[in-house]
Amino acid sequence: MNIKQFAINNISRNIKAYVGYLASIVISSALLFSFIMFTSHPDLEISQFPDYLKEGLKMSKIIAYLFLFFFVFYSVSIFLKSRYKEFGILYITGISKQQVMKLIFIENIIINIASSVIGVIIGLVFSKIFLVIMSTFLELSPLKFYIPINAILSTLFYFIILAILTSVFASFIVKENQVLRLLKGTKTPKPEPKTSLVFVILSICLFVIAYYSAVTSTDQYTTYLRLVPVTSLTILATYLFFSQFSVFFLKKLKLNKRFYRKNTNMLWISNLIYKVKDNARIFFLIAITSAVAFTAIGTVYSFWKDVKRQINLIYPNTMYYSTMTLHNDTKKPDSKEKDTERMRFIESELKKENVDYTRINGEFKTVFPKKSDFNVRIMKESKYLEIIKTIGVNPISFEDNESISLLSSSLPGDKKVKENVVIGNKSLRIVKQVEECVMPAYYDNMYVVKDNFYDSIKSKFIVDRFTTFEVADSSKTTEICRQFENKFNDESGMQPYLFFSKELMIENGKLTYSTFMFLAIFIGMIFFVTTSSFLYNKFYMDCQVDKKKYEQLNKLGMTYNEIKKASTIEIGIVFLLPYVVAVIHSIFALTALRNSFDIEVASSAVLVMGSLFLVQIVYFLIVRNNYLKEIRLNLVNF
Template identity: 45%
Template sequence: MNFKEFATKNVYRNVKAYFAYFLSSSISAALLFSFTMIIFHPKFVVLKLPGHMRNALHITTIIAYLFLCFFVFYSVSTFLKSRYKEFGILYIIGASRRQIQRMISIENIIITSLSGVVGIILGIVFSKILLAVSGKLLGVNALGFYIPFKAMIITFIGFIIIGIMISIFCSFIIKEDMVLKLLKGTKKPKAEPRTSIILVILCVVLLIVGYYMSITSSEKNIAYRIIPVTVIVIIATYLLFAELSTFIIKLLKKNRRLYMKKTTVLWVSNLLYRIKDNTRMFFLITITTTVALSAVGSVYAYWRDKEHQINKDFPQAFFLSDIYSNKNKIDLKGNFIETSLKNKDIEYNKANSELKLIIYGAEDKVAVIKEDTYKELASTLDLSIVRFNKNEAIMITDSTAHEEKSVVLDNTEIQVAKKVNNRIMPAFYGDVYVVKDNVYERINGSKVYFSTFNVKNYKDTLNICNGYKNKFSEDNMDKICKSFLKANILETTKIAYSVILFSAIFIGLIFFVTTASFLYNKCYMDIIEDKSKYKQLNKIGLTYKEIKKVLNIEIGVLFLLPYAVAVIHFIFAINALNAFQIKITVPAFQVIGIMLIVQIMYFLIIRKNYLLEIKKSLI
């Protein structure tokens, strides 16, 4: 038997150890293949997606590959550490460092190649369902089956490259001068984990600060808070597992009545070491799960709420505006829309008027309209009209901020009589102030002429919007010259959020599959030591029922603690969407519920196999 045959057979001998790594790699390969197959689909290629959306899909694929590389490296390094004794024996019987590295390289190339092939096969088997679901999600008709040669090549080559990179990576892990350490493996006695009260307090403070900054975010400051909050929570998460959890378990140990009660002494002591030893793994799983939950949850919340947001931000089916000197252009465009509506037998309400736009700096602007204009727009939208007195104004906004008592418009201070939350103009114009006619005439600003059309069901006007776009596509849009076509905006938004949601779900699945594999690998490493430990405890009187109780707690903490922390992070993170008045409760609970069900199912499967192995060792 040559060395290549020895390495190949070693994979078969360690099939149980490699199974989780192979299975998760195969599922990841299937997901990557399916995603690549969809974005290279002939029908998807001709879909009129904006360039940045196509780029987002390609970037998503790259992110997935990079994360897979990280996952494979982490899994392999963890798995190799569990084989220290095996490598030590090989060194003693004469194997060289180069031979050990070659053996590991052959093993990993075999597994990554096979997982790539299996993933492609799985992707093809379930391609019909995936294409139908993805087509519906992306807002197009069901994508038909085709032979995805390009996706096959990309997926297979990608996994071959991962295998080669692992071969290079492994040369830095196993070294010949570590024979004594390799032979001892993980049997060296461990000192009791220490905790720092300063780091425990810092962890609690950082969590409170991070959560507070998240839930108090507003539309104006959220962009500046995202990075600081993320950094704060990441640091706090690491300290939570490295210090706070150990501190809490030590407090449990000090409660002698609880600690010395039956099997509590055993699982509390075990958890003290398990959590401390697995700090990095818990940290990685928590952060990746939080990212997956937040990505899917936030995009899903936007996706569900997109129509409500568009109805709120764009009250009219059509809103056309330009500088007052270009009034004839707006009338020409308005005539086209009016004629199109009449040809389609669609009833409509029309309003033509003007506003003044006061522009401050590069972005800030304030729109001012007359009372008569306000009444006309409100009547076309069936909104109640708010009355106000001379030298007063109405503020029309959807902001939940504190009401202004007065406002200065072009050096003219006006008292704000009331704040109205129902928009009468597109959100582009921000807060709109309604003033009396004489006040309006005194205010200096860019005079804008606009024309609006409102219909009962704006979704029926999509063809008219497309016709308008084709006819007037040469117009240059700026701060004043604007065309808001509600049906077209909805269609564009649906496609955009569908693509983003599709990408978020894909990345979320990759994260979930790989983190599940981390847990399986950890369980496999622990079970070798646990078999010996519980066999000795069984001999001195600990029953299988008591062992089962202890392991239920230990495995439950291993699987559910990172998820529980990730869910808490996610709840505070998604609450930031309240700043944009997004309905988040239902989407959040749906995402948490689905992930929790899958996590519990995976926990039950691993727990059953784990207990079965322990039970066999007791016989």
């Protein structure tokens, strides 16, 4: 029998040891294939996406690649270490290091190719459903089924390269001069895990500081400023929690003799002390990646659900058009004619579609102070009153020598305005700022003044004219606004202007958040599948050791039901503890989001975390059932 036959027999006869690794690569390859198939679809005009969305797609693919590399390397290192005894016996029987490396290489190639082929087939089978879901989700035209040769080749190529690299990586793990250690394998007695009280206290302190910083972030600036420090503290605290605090807590339970000696508590507590310590890095990885996935999906979903309200806050007008005059700029003679042509186009299209509308023409001045670079925009009170009447906002009254700010106080973040503003040679007291936007939030330094004061400004200013169209049902203007942009967009460089359409903003916002949600879910599923595979591999290896232990305890009189109870508690804590930590991290992160952006996150958090919790419970029940089946095979006393 040659090395190739030996590798094939090793996989086929020991399939249970490989099933977690195989399943994770199958699902990962199916997800990767579906992602490439969707983004490479001939009917999907990625080129029309904004640059930040195209960059987001590229970054998501890179993140998926890198994480899969890391996952496979880490899984292989754990899996190979579980086979120390097997490799030790092979070395003693005369096999060379080159032959062992060849064996590992063939195994990896077979597993990766077989798994990726199965993953591609699964992706193809469900591709039509996937494309329909994504078209609906992103509100695109239905994408037709096609044979994605590029996606198939890219997926297979990626996993073949992965197999080659992991085989090279294996040479650093399995070494011929460590035969004695390989033969002892996992039988080497483990010393009792040690903990440091200093690190235990430090982990608690770091959590308190990180969580307090998160919940006290009340504006966007503070949140951005604290993002890196809080994330770093949370990561460090999480590692110390699993490597120090959790073991310390279990050892304290062990000292409580009354609780420790009750029923099967002695068994699962003693087992968990070693398992939590041994798996601290895996738990840490699962907790952090899950927290990232929960927070990312919850954040994007919250913004996606709230996009219409956000746009209405920022852009109160159904359609807004304004000239853009630069300081000391002389406008071209035909500028007014072009402005008139654009407005005439909108009106003709509205009339053609039988859409009732209200048109308001106005202007504002940008005033440049003498001794400052700070400029302010001012609008007449009469025009302000005319606009708010059409959009249904209550008016704010003010006296001479006073002004009101059009910077909305309802926008997220710190939006306080100055008490006074200098316009020309006169200082006006700001009596109030509007609660709702009257003009687009693009203008963050605009004030309303009395008409006579506005007319008295004679020097150092420029005038921009604007037109607003208000429609009762703004959704009827979507196609009109799209036609306007297609017709006049190329002219914006020659005669600068601003054009804002509420419906196009909402449409673009939904597309943006839908795309980011798709990317967040894709990355989150990659994280979930790979980290779940970590747990399965660890439980399979532990099961091989636990079978002998429980067989001996069973002969001493321990029943299957007692073993089942202890194992359920043990597996449940191992599965759910990283999840609970990830949920707590995400709750504080989403709280900071709510405080900073004034956005509702509770329903998003419940939906995202609740859905993944159900999936985790199902996975826990499957692993627990398989684990107990393996344990029960060797028992004699039920």
